Amino acid sequence: MERTFSLAIAGSGGAGVMTAGTLLLDAAARAGLYGLMVRTSGPQIRGGEAAALLRLGAQPVATLDDRFDLLLAIDWLNLNRFADEVPLGPGSLLVGDSDAGEPPAALLSGGARLVTLPLKKIAKRSGGGWVNMIALGLAGRCAGVPADALQAALRSSWKREAEALQANLAALAEGAAMAAGLDAPVPAPLVPPGSAPEGRWLLSGNEAAGCGAIRGGVRFVAAYPITPATELLEWMAPALSRVGGTLLQAEDELASVNMIIGASYGGVPSLTATAGPGLALMAEGIGLAVAAEVPIVVVDVMRGGPSTGIPAKSEQSDLSFAVDGLHGDAPRLVLAPTSIADCLATTEWAVQLAEALQAPALVLSDQFMGQSRAVIDKPAHDAVAAQRLVAEANAPEYRRYADTPSGVSPMAVPGTPGTVYTADGLEHSERGIPSSGAADHRKQLAKRERKLAQHDYGPHWADIEGAGELAVITFGSTTGAVREAVARAAARGTSLRLVALRLLAPLQANALDRALAGVRQVLVVEQNHGGQLLRYLKSRTDLPGRPSGLHRPGPLPLRPGELADAFVDWASARAHKEEVPA
Amino acid sequence: MNDMTAPLAFAAADYKSDYKPIWCPGCGDYTVLSSVTKALAMIQRPPHEVAVVSGIGCSSRLPAYTTCYGFHGVHGRALAAGTGLKVARPDLTVIVAGGDGDGYSIGGNHFLHACRRNVDLTYIVMDNHVYGMTKGQASPTTEPDWDNKLSPGGTGVRAFHPLVIALASGANFVARAFSGDPNGTAAIIAQAIRHPGFSFVEVLSPCITFRPEQRQWKELVHAAPVAETDDPARAARRIMTDDGFNVGVLYAGSRPVYARAKEASASLAEIEAEFAL
Numbered sequence: 026m027e028r029t030f031s032l033a034i035a036g037s038g039g040a041g042v043m044t045a046g047t048l049l050l051d052a053a054a055r056a057g058l059y060g061l062m063v064r065t066s067g068p069q070i071r072g073g074e075a076a077a078l079l080r081l082g083a084q085p086v087a088t089l090d091d092r093f094d095l096l097l098a099i100d101w102l103n104l105n106r107f108a109d110e111v112p113l114g115p116g117s118l119l120v121g122d123s124d125a126g127e128p129p130a131a132l133l134s135g136g137a138r139l140v141t142l143p144l145k146k147i148a149k150r151s152g153g154g155w156v157n158m159i160a161l162g163l164a165g166r167c168a169g170v171p172a173d174a175l176q177a178a179l180r181s182s183w184k185r186e187a188e189a190l191q192a193n194l195a196a197l198a199e200g201a202a203m204a205a206g207l208d209a210p211v212p213a214p215l216v217p218p219g220s221a222p223e224g225r226w227l228l229s230g231n232e233a234a235g236c237g238a239i240r241g242g243v244r245f246v247a248a249y250p251i252t253p254a255t256e257l258l259e260w261m262a263p264a265l266s267r268v269g270g271t272l273l274q275a276e277d278e279l280a281s282v283n284m285i286i287g288a289s290y291g292g293v294p295s296l297t298a299t300a301g302p303g304l305a306l307m308a309e310g311i312g313l314a315v316a317a318e319v320p321i322v323v324v325d326v327m328r329g330g331p332s333t334g335i336p337a338k339s340e341q342s343d344l345s346f347a348v349d350g351l352h353g354d355a356p357r358l359v360l361a362p363t364s365i366a367d368c369l370a371t372t373e374w375a376v377q378l379a380e381a382l383q384a385p386a387l388v389l390s391d392q393f394m395g396q397s398r399a400v401i402d403k404p405a406h407d408a409v410a411a412q413r414l415v416a417e418a419n420a421p422e423y424r425r426y427a428d429t430p431s432g433v434s435p436m437a438v439p440g441t442p443g444t445v446y447t448a449d450g451l452e453h454s455e456r457g458i459p460s461s462g463a464a465d466h467r468k469q470l471a472k473r474e475r476k477l478a479q480h481d482y483g484p485h486w487a488d489i490e491g492a493g494e495l496a497v498i499t500f501g502s503t504t505g506a507v508r509e510a511v512a513r514a515a516a517r518g519t520s521l522r523l524v525a526l527r528l529l530a531p532l533q534a535n536a537l538d539r540a541l542a543g544v545r546q547v548l549v550v551e552q553n554h555g556g557q558l559l560r561y562l563k564s565r566t567d568l569p570g571r572p573s574g575l576h577r578p579g580p581l582p583l584r585p586g587e588l589a590d591a592f593v594d595w596a597s598a599r600a601h602k603e604e605v606p607a
Numbered sequence: 608m609n610d611m612t613a614p615l616a617f618a619a620a621d622y623k624s625d626y627k628p629i630w631c632p633g634c635g636d637y638t639v640l641s642s643v644t645k646a647l648a649m650i651q652r653p654p655h656e657v658a659v660v661s662g663i664g665c666s667s668r669l670p671a672y673t674t675c676y677g678f679h680g681v682h683g684r685a686l687a688a689g690t691g692l693k694v695a696r697p698d699l700t701v702i703v704a705g706g707d708g709d710g711y712s713i714g715g716n717h718f719l720h721a722c723r724r725n726v727d728l729t730y731i732v733m734d735n736h737v738y739g740m741t742k743g744q745a746s747p748t749t750e751p752d753w754d755n756k757l758s759p760g761g762t763g764v765r766a767f768h769p770l771v772i773a774l775a776s777g778a779n780f781v782a783r784a785f786s787g788d789p790n791g792t793a794a795i796i797a798q799a800i801r802h803p804g805f806s807f808v809e810v811l812s813p814c815i816t817f818r819p820e821q822r823q824w825k826e827l828v829h830a831a832p833v834a835e836t837d838d839p840a841r842a843a844r845r846i847m848t849d850d851g852f853n854v855g856v857l858y859a860g861s862r863p864v865y866a867r868a869k870e871a872s873a874s875l876a877e878i879e880a881e882f883a884l
Contacts, residue, residue, distance in 0.1 A: 054884050226882040236882070239875060245695045247687075264878050269871030271694055275687070276720035283684035287660065287691030290678055291699070295691070313681050403883070439676035439692075439699055442655045447670045447677030458626065458671065459679075 029082035030168045030215050031090040033111045034160050036099030038066065038073045041157030046077020047398065048161055052178035053081045053170050054227050054400040057218030061086040061365075063397045065110055065580075066337055067103065074103035076111065081168055081215060085401065087364050087505025091586030093117055094212035096132065097164050098125070099144060099156055105129035109581060113137035118211055120163065140207060147199050153189055154196025162200025169214030172201055224403040230394030231257035233368035233404075234324055235264065238296050240369070240406065241376025243322065244270035245295040247284035249277055252336040253392040254298040254326040261298075278303035282310030286319050290448055292415075292438035294380055298324040301343050302333065304387075308351055311385045315355040315473060317448040318426065318436070320379040320386075320413060324372060327391040329579045338580030339393035341501055342553035347387045348530045348561055354470055356477045358386035359530035361501035363488060365394050366401040371527060374485060381411035382476050383436055389529070391552075393582060394502045419443030424455040428468050432476025477531050486528040489540045493520035495596050496541055496569075499550040500526040500558055503583050507550050510588030517589070519596045526558075534566040546570035546599045550588065554578040570599075619648040622657075624674050629665075631739075635786035635812030636666050639733050642786070642810075643702070644673065645793035650700070650800055657700045660689040662714060664706040665740050666733035666812065675702075683713030686721040686730065693728045694867065700800060701728040708738045711747040711767050718769075722776030725804040726865040731796065732769065732807075733786070735814035735821065743817035769809055770846045774839060774858055779804030781842065781858040785828040786812040788854070795856060804864040811852070824852070831855030 034049075036042045043064060050062045060081040067073035078093075080086050092114040098104055098121045108131035113119060115136035121128055123141040133139060142163075148156040158179070165175045175197055183190045204211075228236075235257050238246075246265060248258045262272040270293075275281040278299055285295035299307065304325045314321045327343045329335030347359045358378050362371035372388050379386035416423060416435035425446040427434040434455075437444035451459040452466050460466070488504070491511060499507045504525040511521045524540050541547065547568050549559040559574035575591055577583065622644035630636050647657060657675040661667035663682035670677030676699075680688045689703035710718055710732045721730065736753075738744040744757045747767035754760055773781050780802040784792040792810055799806035811828065813821035827850075835856040836842050842858035 051884075221884045225884050227884055228882045232882070236879060239878070245691065247691055266867070267871065267873035267878060268875060269869055271867040271869070273691075273694055273867075276716055279684060280687040280690075280717055280720070283680060283687035284691030284694075286680065287678065287688035287693075288695030289691075290688070291658075291692045291696035293695040295695070309681050310684065317678075317680070400884075437676075439658045439696065440656055442653070445655050445674055445676055447679055449671075449677075449679045450681055451679060459668075 027083050028215070029080050029086060029090060030212065031080045031093045032095040032097065032164050032168055033076050033078045033093050034097050034164055035074070035076035035104055035107060035111070037102040038069055038075045040099045041155055042075050042077050042099065042160070045157040045161040045164070046079055048175070048178045048182060049165055049170065050079060050398055050400070051182070051227060052165060052174040053168070053217065054221055054225060055177055056171050056174040057221050058082065058215065059085045059400045061089070061397060061399045063089060063393065065107065067106065074106055076107050078111065083215070086399065088509055088585060089582055091584045095120065095164060095167050096137070097160050098128070099160055100125050101128050105131055108132055116212060118167070142203050147203070148196055151192060151196045151199050153192035154199070155193060158193045158196035159200040162197035163204045166201040166204035167211065167214060169216055171217065172197070226401050226403050227398060228401070229256065229396060229398045230362070230365040230368040230390055231326065231396065232260045233365055234298070234362070234372040234388065234390055234395070235261040237369035237372030238322065238376055239264060239268060241373040242294040242380065242410065243296045243376055244268070245285065245288040245293045246272040246297060247275045247281040247288070248272070248297045248299065249275050249281050249303060251300045251303050253328055253395050254300050254324065257298045257324060257326065257395065278306040279310065282307040282321070282323065285321050286310060286314055289319050289321050290439070294320065294376055296322040296324065296376070298326065300326050300328050301330040304343060304346065311357065312351045312353060312355050313450040314385040315351065315357055316450045316452070318383040318473065319448065320383050322372070322375050322379050322386045322388060324388040324390060326395040327389060335580055337392065339391045339502065339582070340553055340579030341389070341391060341503065341551050342557065342578065343389060344529070344553070344557040344561065347389055354474070356384065356474045357530060358382065358384055358477065359389065360386060360528055361389040361526065362394060363501060363504035363525050363527055365397060365399040366404055368394055369404050377411040380413040381433070382480060383413065383433060384477060389501055391502050416441065416444045425457045426453060426455045426469060426472070428455055428472050431479060432472045482528055482533060486526070486533045486536055487540065488523070488525040488527065490523040491521055493522050494543060494545045495599060496522040496524055496544040496547045497550055497592065498524045498526065498547055498558070498562065500529060503550055503552050506583045506585045506588055509585035510592055513585060513589035514592040514596070517593055519593045521592055521596065532562070532565045537566060541569055544569050546573070548573045548575055548592070548595055550575045550583065552577060552579055552583055615648065615651060617648055617651055617653065619644040622647045622654055622673050622675065624672055626671055628672055629668055631816045633815045634665070635735065635814070636669070636733050638786045638789045639666070639731070639792065639810050639812050640669055640672050642789045642792035642796055643669070643731070645789065646796035646800060649793065649797040652700050657702065658692055660692060660701065660703045661685050662705050662709040663740070664709045666704060666706040667709055669704045683709055684717065685709065686714060686717040689728050690721060690724065690726050693726050694865070697727070702731065702800070703728060704731045704733070707732060707734040707736060707748045708746040711769055715747070719772070719776045722773050722778040722805055722807065724865050725777060725779055725862055727803055729796065729799045729806045729808065732809050733812035734769070734809055735812050735818060737814050737817045739814045739817055770857060771843065773807045774843055774846060777862060778807045779860045779862050779864070780806035780856070782808045782856040783854050784808055784810045785824065785854050786810055787825045787828070791854070798856060802859060804862060827852040828854050831857060835859055837861060
């Protein structure tokens with residue numbers, strides 16, 4: 026990976042650090058850079074601590090770096106709570122306000138150089154400009170983002186009176202001047218191309234997932250607000266309305282999942298979005314969608330669990346629940362986007378699969394992807410869309426749950442004459458009549474399993490990269506860090522194969538076998554405490570060698586440097602060991 | 608208005624399927640089913656343009672006994688499924704049916720919010736003051752001193768008042784009917800279906816298996832002594848003070864019906880363009 030610049034702007038809630046971070050990412054994009062901005066904040070709605078974490082570079086950025094080049098703190102209030110989320114090293118610059126007192130010791134323990142500047146005093150002097158605009162000007166100059174791009178970003182987002190804009194443009198310039206006046210050594214700035222080529226987008230993973238849902242054909246959403254999924258819903262509410270769909274705020278998650286099942290039964294592709302606690306409440310409804318064969322999509326923007334857990338921080342710990350957490354034998358689809366951009370394509374694919382297979386599809390996004398914003402290349406639109414198999418009007422001897430070879434049976438849309446049936450969560454005959462008979466139960470269980478097992482999922486089930494006798498398997502949002510770590514390990518002479526799973530259930534065991542052909546050992550990397558992916562893979566397939574796991578819970582992200590170190594150590598330990606012959 | 612001289616396209620029998628109900632002999636739900644089919648014949652909507660949605664319980668078996676599209680979901684969530692269906696498919700006539708346990712206990716929250724949301728659907732509760740399918744436990748409308756195995760000596764908890772709750776929560780049409788009067792019940796259900804917004808019809812429907820004393824209900828029911836009203840204060844006073852056997856339309860209001868604009872005003876490409884730099 027080419028050089029990148031990592032910076033954090035921190036301050037107490039309300040100081041405007043998120044606004045500054047968002048504008049800086051926008052400005053960097055205008056100057057032709059790629060970038061990522063991660064939001065981190067405490068549990069308070071107003072007045073808590075908050076930080077915008079950015080990484081900018083000439084290539085797409087999928088993960089945060091090991092260390093930050095710059096931490097700019099508007100105040101030190103509660104910043105010690107963030108110290109481990111903003112690791113600083115000997116080359117890092119820590120900038121604080123001259124009147125804010127001493128910084129938390131933890132921030133300096135890595136050897137960062139501290140500089141204090143009169144941020145708030147200068148802001149007051151700038152005639153109404155805000156301190157976060159001083160910070161933006163300063164951080165932008167340090168990172169190499171040109172002043173005209175910063176000004177353009179500020180102008181285009183400005184919604185208040187013109188005089189205040191002038192004051193804040195002045196504040197931007199003051200901040201840049203302060204950066205220019207810093208004594209060496211300072212981290213080397215980037216040199217951006219100057220302007221953005223056509224076809225770049227700037228969006229969050231939550232927005233990308235919402236957009237993918239609409240691309241996939243979703244026209245009805247019912248949902249209950251929950252962190253960190255709410256922004257997905259708030260983006261969809263007006264967007265869905267503009268394309269002729271509806272978003273309905275339900276009274277709880279039990280209602281949301283049953284509402285979308287009702288809407289989808291009515292023939293309208295439907296989705297809900299939630300996080301772990303909501304997903305748990307929806308379990309019975311998802312089972313109904315399995316049994317009654319109603320297509321639905323549930324996007325789970327994962328956060329720290331169990332229970333209320335850590336609502337605003339990321340973790341990949343709903344995997345076990347997603348793949349196994351329903352009562353009865355209940356085949357379902359589970360997918361996980363591997364990047365912010367992929368939130369779009371994977372959610373779109375989930376809608377298509379749910380519709381084509383008349384089954385629930387769970388999409389495992391997470392807080393890291395959902396609430397982060399990134400500059401991406403505009404995703405291609407795959408026009409080949411799988412569709413629901415709909416029963417013809419007056420189909421003779423219509424059997425809703427006919428035991429077809431594929432397992433998929435035509436689904437009648439209410440309003441169609443001659444195909445009346447009752448969708449049922451009770452076990453049923455092929456005609457949909459409730460049945461507790463052994464033969465009907467076996468037939469319908471096998472039908473529902475077969476339709477998912479036999480489907481041809483094509484090449485998108487995983488991203489498979491590199492070669493070698495050692496492989497790293499991961500899924501979801503950790504893919505970005507793992508991919509970068511694999512590249513760094515390769516640069517140090519350790520070749521690893523990477524398998525990033527996108528379709529988790531049904532597990533493509535045969536395809537995984539082929540992807541791992543020639544591999545002696547695997548390491549499974551994931552962001553949770555218990556090694557859920559490792560356990561899942563071991564329960565469903567035979568992995569080569571003695572599979573190892575590298576797993577750590579949230580909220581700290583897995584960083585590429587520590588992963589690369591771990592990969593090199595793991596590989597060198599495996600390289601010298603005699604293998605037991607098969 | 609229909610041409611009264613033209614032959615009707617659909618008779619009540621056209622809405623009745625040939626599946627044999629699982630209900631006990633003497634169950635009130637048989638006549639509720641016949642009232643539903645009679646009401647649909649009054650409406651004259653083709654069966655395939657009607658959807659009957661239910662949860663779990665004896666009465667929730669009703670959808671498959673009609674020739675309409677049916678949805679038999681999970682316990683307590685019928686109103687949620689019916690709401691999603693009606694909002695996504697406003698062209699359909701949606702009837703949600705169930706019992707007192709399904710609607711007032713496990714589904715109680717959805718009942719409140721369906722009333723206040725006022726989506727244009729009809730909710731029929733066959734209230735027998737007992738859980739029948741699980742063989743005789745107290746429901747929210749059971750008298751507090753009714754002795755049963757799960758609550759020996761009774762629950763000691765006062766009965767829930769569904770009509771007052773519905774009125775207070777914003778239901779646009781509130782009525783009580785009695786299964787022993789199938790024609791009267793059919794007329795009320797037809798009126799409920801025609802009335803815009805959320806229409807709630809509580810049908811007293813005896814369970815003579817677990818509550819044989821409910822055979823007496825036919826002696827106790829009586830017509831609403833005053834004309835139906837669109838004044839919620841009058842309706843509330845009357846419902847709060849009646850004896851629970853007052854049959855008729857007790858409130859018919861004109862609250863705005865839940866509606867969402869369905870016309871597309873932008874293409875997907877226009878929306879996506881907002882992500883571009």
